[in-house]
Amino acid sequence: ASHSAADLTAADVTRHKWWGWGMDDVRFRFDNKPAFAPLAKNKIGVDLEQVTQFDDPELSDHEVPAGRLGDAEREAIVGLVGEANVRTDDEYRVLHSFGRSLPDLFHVRSGDFERLVDAVVYPGTEEEVAGLLRLAIEKDLVLIPYGGGSCISGSVTPDPAEQRPVLTVNLGRMRQVLSIDDTAGLARVQAGVYGPDLEEQLAAEGWTMGHFPDSFTYSTLGGWAATRSSGMQSDKYGDIEDIVRGMRVVHPEGTVVTNPIPGRDSGPSVHEMILGSEGRMGIITELTVQVHRLPQVRQVIAYMYPDWEHGIRGMHAIARSTDVSPTFTRLSDGPETEFSLAMVKEPTSTKGKVAAKVQDGLFAYLRSKGWDTSEEMSISYVCFEGTKETVEHQKSVVKKLVKGAGGITLGAGPGAIYDQKKFDTPYLRDFLLSYQVFGDVCDTGATWSNINEVHAKVYEAFYEAQRKQGLPGFMFCHMSHSYHSGACLYFTFALKYTSPDKALEQYYNAKRAVQQAFVDLGSTVSHHHAVGTEHQPWLTEDIGELGEHIIEGLFAQNDPGRNLNPGKVV
Ligand code: FAD
Secondary structure (H helix, E strand, C coil): CCCCHHHCCHHHCCCCCCCCCCCCCCCCCCCCCCCHHHHHHHHHCCCCCCCCCCCCCCHHHCCCCCCCCCHHHHHHHHHHHCHHHEECCHHHHHHHCCCCCHHHHHHHHHCCCCCCCCEEECCCCHHHHHHHHHHHHHHCCEEEEECCCCCCCCCCCCCCCCCCCEEEEECCCCCCEEEEECCCCEEEEECCCEHHHHHHHHHCCCEECCCCCCCHHHCEHHHHHHHCCCCCCHHHHCCHHHHEEEEEEEECCEEEEECCCCCCCCCCCHHHHHCCCCCCCCEEEEEEEECEECCCEEEEEEEEECCHHHHHHHHHHHHHCCCCCCCEEEEECHHHHHHHHHCCCCCCCHHHHHHHHHHHHHHHHHHHCCCCCCCCCEEEEEEEEECHHHHHHHHHHHHHHHHHCCCEEEEHHHHHHHHHHCCCCCHHHHHHHCCCEEEEEEEEEEECCCHHHHHHHHHHHHHHHHHHCCCCEEEEEEEECCCCCEEEEEEEEEEECCCHHHHHHHHHHHHHHHHHHHHHCCCCCCCCCCCCCCCHHHHHHHHHHHHHHHHHHHHHHHCCCCCECCCCCC
16 A cells, blocks of 8 residues: 555654564464474573573663753654654664664563663755754764664664764654656666565556565665665565666765666766665655566476586576576575475475475485485575466476486475565574574675585684684575575574673674685675675775775765764764
């Protein structure tokens, strides 16, 4: 359903629970997943059956420091957006002061509120956004643009040393698809729209944007553009920079407009300078995005390879093929396959029990062929879209390519399960935190030439860090977001910390080892999780001192008063 901002107030805008992922009562459960507790015990030394889970945190257990917004400033802001759209209550201020990274979740649950934003403002129009920015410059306030707050690089958190009042500008009321150019397949959309709301509005007209990051349910179009996001279907639909064709951005000196055209050669791209700028170049109010007709058929097929190297051979063959263009291609390595199998629920229906028996039989057969089905075997998912004929054709081509690389086709059943469950995994981090276990991710890019080396060396770096700190740890990885020259490697790691005062030190010992390995190997600080503050320590090694100098100049020129999300990126 579409809503005009005038119908909505701050209270109508979707928001996470203050201490974790999502806003509803979805919780991760392990009691219906027989292999999960044994995996947790073997890999990270936590006995879920024995250890008592901590209760959900209560905000009233923590002291929330008073905000610093003066009465006159508040009044001026209320004059712009209305009383209902200025929130200074504790829950709003705490929630908007953190993204959803592991350190964010740890700080928020611990009541570590060193510096909170002072108010949360919900503008309803571009004019109101412009008014807020004018006011911020006049009264020397800091504005932090905010979409869904799902960032995991510290991008929405105020600098602890900031003395000026800090306002979060939540774009959530601006969530409408304004128009669709049927001929060009271009949709003008307000920046604050959440993923499901956007796809629902587009689907009502027979369109999709095709951008589905794992955070899709609680992230927004403006946030995707401001962080250079990539969705799981990027193989077909592109990363956000391929999808966004034009934009409107409220800037300290006016509104930047990049016209929606398919390509441009008008000097260095202003458009590209704003993508990934994390709010430092202005507040994005509207984007014109490429949309596509909904495909007639969509199918996810699962494949299995004896190990990672065979799988990469298959993935590379698919990326190289002139006959197929899948919507996504994904390969889990051995440990991630083991983890995925541990996430499978105990079958209760007759159909489920039969499928489990078939799987046991298949694994026994694979073992008889010499496969290591417990630690090496690597599952892959490939998604096909199109007409029935093109999907069938592509499936038959991929089946041959997979076979040529030493893999087998499992079929549509496991593929469908993956497709339905993909947005549930974020809840696992909240669950694990209540057992003093950190589960987090680091992602990078690699070429087809060095992808196996990056994969192996990041593992070495993580386990060496864990060995040094004398803690068990578990790492797994998948490859996704395939390009002609390479793909994204997405590492997940888990560790149980020894005590709350050591927790973050132990987490950063592991995270630093992984990030350092990325840049040492000539990879990037992140494929799609932005820079914020979390990835800044490695930025110079990624883009070079001169690269950083160029970005610093850009921000200094466009925001001389440092009123726009200062301290992020560089
Ligand atoms: P926010 O977190 O609100 O903001 C992020 C940054 O963008 C901030 O610097 C903010 O100031 C700026 N910003 C937001 N809106 C605007 C605007 N309108 N104008 C200017 N600046 C703005 N990312 C991916 O790309 N792919 C994934 O698959 C993915 N999976 C994730 C899974 C989980 C569980 C989590 C927690 C995060 C994941 N992320 C992923 C990271 C995150 O979801 C993305 O960075 C996302 O693009 C952030 O969008 P948001 O609307 O939540 O932005």
